[in-house]
Amino acid sequence: MSGAALLDVRGLSVRFRSDAGPVAAVEEMSFSIMPGETLALVGESSSGKSVTALAIMRLLAPPPSCVIDGQVHLHDAGRTATDLLSLPEPAMRRVRGGKIAMIFQEPMTSLNPVTSVGAQIAEAVQEHAEASPRTAWGRAVELLDLVGIPDARRRVHDYPHHLSGGMRQRAMIAIALAGQPRLLIADEPTTALDVTIQAQILDLLRRLQRDTGMAMLFITHNLGVVAEIADRVLVMYAGQVVEEAPAQVLLRAPLMPYTSGLIRSVPRLAAARTPGVRLAAIAGNIPDPRDRSAACTFSPRCAHMLPEPCLRERPPMEVVAPAHGVRCARWREIAA
Amino acid sequence: MLRFLLLRLGQSALLLLLVSALGFALLHLLPGGPLSQFALSAGMTQADMDRIAHQMGLDRSLPVQYLVWLRHMVLGDWGRSYRDQQPVLWVITSHLGATLELMLSSTLLAVLLGTWVGVLGAIKRYSVADYLATIGAMIALSIPTFWFGLVVIYIFSVNLAWLPAGNIATIGDGSLLDLLRHLIMPCVVLALVTVATWSRYMRSSMLEVIGQDYVRTAHAKGLAPRHVLIRHTLRNAMLPMITLAGLQVPTLLGGALVAETVFTWPGMGRLFLDSLGYRDYPVVMGLLIVSAVLTLVGNLLADILYVVADPRVRLG
Amino acid sequence: MSAVAGMATPLPAMSRRRWRALRRFARHRLAMFGVAAIVLLVLGCALLPQALPYDDLHIDLRHRFQAPLAGPHLLGSDPLGRDILARLLMAGRISLTVGFVAMLISTVIGVVIGVFSGFYGGAIGAALMRLVDAVLCFPSIFLLLALAALVSPTLPMLTLIIALTAWMEVARVVDGQIRALRGRDFVVAVEAIGASDLRLMFVELLPNAIAPIVVAATLNVARAILMEAYVSWLGYGIQPPTASWGNMLNNAQEYLTSAPWLALLPGAVITLAVASFNFVGDGLRDALDPRMDPHR
Numbered sequence: 001m002s003g004a005a006l007l008d009v010r011g012l013s014v015r016f017r018s019d020a021g022p023v024a025a026v027e028e029m030s031f032s033i034m035p036g037e038t039l040a041l042v043g044e045s046s047s048g049k050s051v052t053a054l055a056i057m058r059l060l061a062p063p064p065s066c067v068i069d070g071q072v073h074l075h076d077a078g079r080t081a082t083d084l085l086s087l088p089e090p091a092m093r094r095v096r097g098g099k100i101a102m103i104f105q106e107p108m109t110s111l112n113p114v115t116s117v118g119a120q121i122a123e124a125v126q127e128h129a130e131a132s133p134r135t136a137w138g139r140a141v142e143l144l145d146l147v148g149i150p151d152a153r154r155r156v157h158d159y160p161h162h163l164s165g166g167m168r169q170r171a172m173i174a175i176a177l178a179g180q181p182r183l184l185i186a187d188e189p190t191t192a193l194d195v196t197i198q199a200q201i202l203d204l205l206r207r208l209q210r211d212t213g214m215a216m217l218f219i220t221h222n223l224g225v226v227a228e229i230a231d232r233v234l235v236m237y238a239g240q241v242v243e244e245a246p247a248q249v250l251l252r253a254p255l256m257p258y259t260s261g262l263i264r265s266v267p268r269l270a271a272a273r274t275p276g277v278r279l280a281a282i283a284g285n286i287p288d289p290r291d292r293s294a295a296c297t298f299s300p301r302c303a304h305m306l307p308e309p310c311l312r313e314r315p316p317m318e319v320v321a322p323a324h325g326v327r328c329a330r331w332r333e334i335a336a
Numbered sequence: 337m338l339r340f341l342l343l344r345l346g347q348s349a350l351l352l353l354l355v356s357a358l359g360f361a362l363l364h365l366l367p368g369g370p371l372s373q374f375a376l377s378a379g380m381t382q383a384d385m386d387r388i389a390h391q392m393g394l395d396r397s398l399p400v401q402y403l404v405w406l407r408h409m410v411l412g413d414w415g416r417s418y419r420d421q422q423p424v425l426w427v428i429t430s431h432l433g434a435t436l437e438l439m440l441s442s443t444l445l446a447v448l449l450g451t452w453v454g455v456l457g458a459i460k461r462y463s464v465a466d467y468l469a470t471i472g473a474m475i476a477l478s479i480p481t482f483w484f485g486l487v488v489i490y491i492f493s494v495n496l497a498w499l500p501a502g503n504i505a506t507i508g509d510g511s512l513l514d515l516l517r518h519l520i521m522p523c524v525v526l527a528l529v530t531v532a533t534w535s536r537y538m539r540s541s542m543l544e545v546i547g548q549d550y551v552r553t554a555h556a557k558g559l560a561p562r563h564v565l566i567r568h569t570l571r572n573a574m575l576p577m578i579t580l581a582g583l584q585v586p587t588l589l590g591g592a593l594v595a596e597t598v599f600t601w602p603g604m605g606r607l608f609l610d611s612l613g614y615r616d617y618p619v620v621m622g623l624l625i626v627s628a629v630l631t632l633v634g635n636l637l638a639d640i641l642y643v644v645a646d647p648r649v650r651l652g
Numbered sequence: 653m654s655a656v657a658g659m660a661t662p663l664p665a666m667s668r669r670r671w672r673a674l675r676r677f678a679r680h681r682l683a684m685f686g687v688a689a690i691v692l693l694v695l696g697c698a699l700l701p702q703a704l705p706y707d708d709l710h711i712d713l714r715h716r717f718q719a720p721l722a723g724p725h726l727l728g729s730d731p732l733g734r735d736i737l738a739r740l741l742m743a744g745r746i747s748l749t750v751g752f753v754a755m756l757i758s759t760v761i762g763v764v765i766g767v768f769s770g771f772y773g774g775a776i777g778a779a780l781m782r783l784v785d786a787v788l789c790f791p792s793i794f795l796l797l798a799l800a801a802l803v804s805p806t807l808p809m810l811t812l813i814i815a816l817t818a819w820m821e822v823a824r825v826v827d828g829q830i831r832a833l834r835g836r837d838f839v840v841a842v843e844a845i846g847a848s849d850l851r852l853m854f855v856e857l858l859p860n861a862i863a864p865i866v867v868a869a870t871l872n873v874a875r876a877i878l879m880e881a882y883v884s885w886l887g888y889g890i891q892p893p894t895a896s897w898g899n900m901l902n903n904a905q906e907y908l909t910s911a912p913w914l915a916l917l918p919g920a921v922i923t924l925a926v927a928s929f930n931f932v933g934d935g936l937r938d939a940l941d942p943r944m945d946p947h948r
Binding site: 358471474479615 | 682782783785786787788789790791792793794795797798799801802803874878881882885886888901904905908909912915916918919922923926927930931934
């Protein structure tokens with residue numbers, strides 16, 4: 001794609017303070033999101049994907065509990081790029097929920113239980129636009145309708161506990177849309193939902209993207225969802241990006257052993273019917289974030305690991321093809 | 337909602353019955369027995385007592401005595417004060433106002449102050465101020481209320497002469513300012529214990545809510561911290577405090593007794609002590625029952641308020 | 653966490669847990685201060701009076717109303733010329749004893765009622781807990797005073813009635829704990845081999861509910877000392893000439909202008925004693941609570 005990126009992340013690092021000293025949750029992450037595209041951020045739990053999103057939104061604890069380094073440039077149409085990480089807080093608040101909105105994983109607990117959903121949407125509308133309470137309420141009804149909640153005019157008065165999980169997630173999306181965001185960060189929005197509802201929410205998100213032209217940073221550990229919704233994919237492991245490629249390329253011809261391992265570990269129906277075929281899992285566990293030795297972080301679990309070069313140093317990100325990057329010292333040999 | 341209300345009323349009625357049984361049992365320790373409450377005066381001869389005993393059915397079985405007594409109480413005949421022969425119920429209600437004035441004003445003060453301290457403690461967790469507030473609360477709960485009252489009187493009445501040392505008003509001057517000047521010290525003294533308890537519970541309730549997902553959502557919407565604090569965090573943190581408030585009534589009444597004694601405040605607490613001193617048992621019994629009723633009413637009101645405040649509890 | 657470790661086999665991991673709990677308690681500075689203060693108070697009240705020149709009953713008419721440090725009496729003297737320090741220490745013996753014994757009695761009552769109510773549950777449990785609720789409807793001071801006026805004001809009687817108004821909280825706590833532990837595997841296992849109810853209640857269940865009972869009991873001492881102070885100050889508790897911290901404040905209000913130390917000193921000591929027990933109880937609660945705060 002040509003043109004400037006909407007969001008440009010350079011060297012993002014997040015360190016938490018712990019009893020055993022500083023722990024790096026995210027190390028030197030760099031990536032871009034183009035306007036209108038869907039970038040999937042894939043990884044296991046504790047890979048740092050949610051922390052990345054929270055860091056961009058600046059929703060993490062302030063120093064010294066949490067220290068963020070790097071730059072996150074937001075390019076707004078016509079204006080110069082602003083580094084979100086160095087914005088003063090009042091300006092950042094305008095971005096949050098405005099230009100960049102975020103939805104979370106647990107719809108059951110992510111809404112204020114004692115206020116109506118309409119009030120919560122209207123609150124977001126009023127924060128990001130000059131609107132009277134009446135106008136904001138009307139907009140709330142429109143948004144609920146937009147996200148596919150039937151009988152919006154009546155349901156706008158409902159409390160969260162009146163809505164099912166899927167409906168609550170739609171309400172959360174409505175809240176996110178209130179500020180007309182250019183980028184929607186979705187942190188595992190479908191993980192806690194039934195598979196059928198999952199499909200509906202994904203459809204909804206795709207439709208909204210098409211209609212509003214907003215970009216989406218979609219965080220997930222589910223490769224099936226990635227296949228359905230992503231344009232490009234970032235694979236994260238132990239706080240770093242280990243592979244970056246267009247979705248189809250990644251899923252058909254992954255270069256990083258971790259990525260191939262992830263793809264292989266997706267259960268297949270045909271394999272289930274074949275006797276003797278076992279579920280292929282990646283051996284081992286995610287490394288302890290406090291223990292970051294000088295070797296490749298994936299090496300203890302890698303089937304292709306060789307002491308030289310894997311244990312000698314951490315591989316840098318290599319550009320293999322336009323739009324395809326990999327962080328593996330032996331990718332050439334493995335691919336051959 | 338209606339069903340909940342009826343259920344709670346039923347529970348309260350049951351408790352009231354139990355309370356009355358306990359009261360009746362207590363009466364048995366009195367000289368003259370339970371029905372002496374309705375006898376005319378304490379200085380009666382044994383023959384008088386026997387006659388009245390027979391009249392009132394004291395020679396009947398215990399359950400019957402209880403029913404007779406209960407009937408009197410329900411009908412509003414609580415006997416007459418030994419001291420001045422006035423109906424007990426009237427004596428009590430004429431002192432009720434002063435106590436309510438004290439209790440309500442100190443609760444208001446305690447809630448405001450306690451909320452402020454608790455919220456600050458939660459926001460600035462583990463700071464020096466938070467640590468001091470926690471220690472302060474624990475010390476406040478350890479100070480004998482009457483001693484605190486004496487200290488306060490010593491400072492503000494004896495030394496600084498800013499405030500009057502007792503009573504509800506100065507004779508000849510019933511102005512609002514005068515009433516307020518008399519109210520301040522007993523109100524503050526009574527509020528001490530409640531502020532300490534309230535601030536500690538408020539702090540922990542706030543901490544629990546701050547960690548919830550919906551507070552994170554509120555921040556993600558770009559709301560100002562002030563708005564998140566009031567509309568989202570505090571709004572939810574207050575809910576368990578409502579229940580706490582209802583549970584404070586007996587403590588408040590006990591504290592009121594002490595405060596009224598120190599500040600010679602003409603309320604129910606003082607009445608209780610005076611009547612006890614005069615062995616005016618009908619009034620003493622009546623006050624015990626009233627205190628239990630006030631507790632039950634307080635709890636009931638708190639429950640109703642909770643249902644109003646938390647939409648999850650309402651039926652439908 | 654330790655709570656999970658405690659589920660299947662509650663006792664074997666105890667010593668390791670107890671050690672960790674003790675370390676947490678030690679880190680709790682306030683609790684340590686409380687322990688130190690209590691030890692000093694107890695030792696002081698027990699041993700110091702022998703070392704003093706005056707005893708608590710000695711009337712020294714030449715030095716009446718002496719302010720602290722202004723004469724032969726270290727902490728001053730009262731209207732009858734009695735030494736305040738000696739009286740405070742002797743009063744301490746009474747008040748601390750009442751506090752401690754009342755706590756013991758109320759804990760026993762509360763535990764028994766709570767164990768029975770939690771173990772049997774159902775109608776018995778509900779009835780007992782409703783009884784607790786009903787008693788709690790009365791302000792403790794009201795009940796205490798009413799009872800005190802009706803019985804003879806001796807030390808044992810006073811201790812007993814203070815205990816009678818303090819067992820309810822313990823009963824509730826124990827009831828909750830026993831109810832929660834009732835269905836656990838280790839209980840059902842012992843039940844299955846035919847253990848008697850009493851054995852189940854007091855040998856299997858109760859030892860596992862000890863932690864909150866200890867916390868409640870410690871806080872109860874604080875409360876009992878306060879209650880004794882209130883009742884004695886109002887004149888229905890310990891009767892003069894025996895001194896208790898409460899009745900030393902009997903006439904303090906009269907002399908507030910002329911001899912403020914008569915009011916300030918006993919009250920300060922009461923506050924110190926009660927606060928110390930509260931600090932210790934709070935520290936115990938933090939130390940024994942399996943839900944740990946990671947930033948402590």
